[in-house]
Amino acid sequence: GFPVIALVGRPNVGKSTLFNRLTRSRDALVANLPGLTRDRHYGEGRLGERPYLVVDTGGFEPVVKEGIVHQMARQTQQAIDEADVVVFIVDARQGMTPQDSLIADHLRKTGRPLSLVVNKAEGMKHSAVVADFYELGLGEPCAISSAHGEGVRDMIEHALELA
Ligand code: GDP
Ligand code: MG
Numbered sequence: 001g002f003p004v005i006a007l008v009g010r011p012n013v014g015k016s017t018l019f020n021r022l023t024r025s026r027d028a029l030v031a032n033l034p035g036l037t038r039d040r041h042y043g044e045g046r047l048g049e050r051p052y053l054v055v056d057t058g059g060f061e062p063v064v065k066e067g068i069v070h071q072m073a074r075q076t077q078q079a080i081d082e083a084d085v086v087v088f089i090v091d092a093r094q095g096m097t098p099q100d101s102l103i104a105d106h107l108r109k110t111g112r113p114l115s116l117v118v119n120k121a122e123g124m125k126h127s128a129v130v131a132d133f134y135e136l137g138l139g140e141p142c143a144i145s146s147a148h149g150e151g152v153r154d155m156i157e158h159a160l161e162l163a
Pocket of ligand 2: 015016017057058
């Protein structure tokens with residue numbers, strides 16, 4: 001089947017905006033995939049001729065209190081389990097948050113291939129934007145703007161290389 005890319009991260013980092021950009025006007029194709037017809041969290045994206053599936057998730061609860069696993073929506077964990085690669089999205093405007101560190105720790109333990117993406121980077125210097133996030137230990141962060149489409153193609157190319 002198609003490689004499956006799960007979009008994961010705190011609320012409001014731009015997961016759904018990225019999902020919409022990646023899957024724009026491909027609803028008809030998604031509707032033809034057996035088993036996925038009624039699940040609006042799945043969409044089809046394409047890199048050139050190469051199709052992939054992308055999964056939007058509700059993300060993680062904003063309050064970190066009882067351990068990350070308890071807070072994660074079951075659906076998010078399911079999406080991670082089914083993914084060939086997990087795109088972990090953080091917010092350039094907010095910078096690193098404690099929740100980001102906890103989510104990163106959790107994702108690392110899942111053993112899924114991970115790609116770290118810093119969203120909302122439009123109009124910002126990319127080297128400065130990503131500097132904060134190296135300490136998550138997930139490799140080189142990729143700066144993008146989902147809203148403006150900047151860096152999205154390179155980001156998907158990189159994610160698919162890991163899948
Ligand atoms: P989600 O909760 O992670 O799904 O986040 P959403 O996709 O719903 O976006 C949350 C907010 O961030 C919305 O107001 C979006 O318009 C905004 N947003 C998403 N992507 C970008 C971006 O690339 N740049 C900026 N400046 N805002 C963005
Ligand atoms: Mg959303």
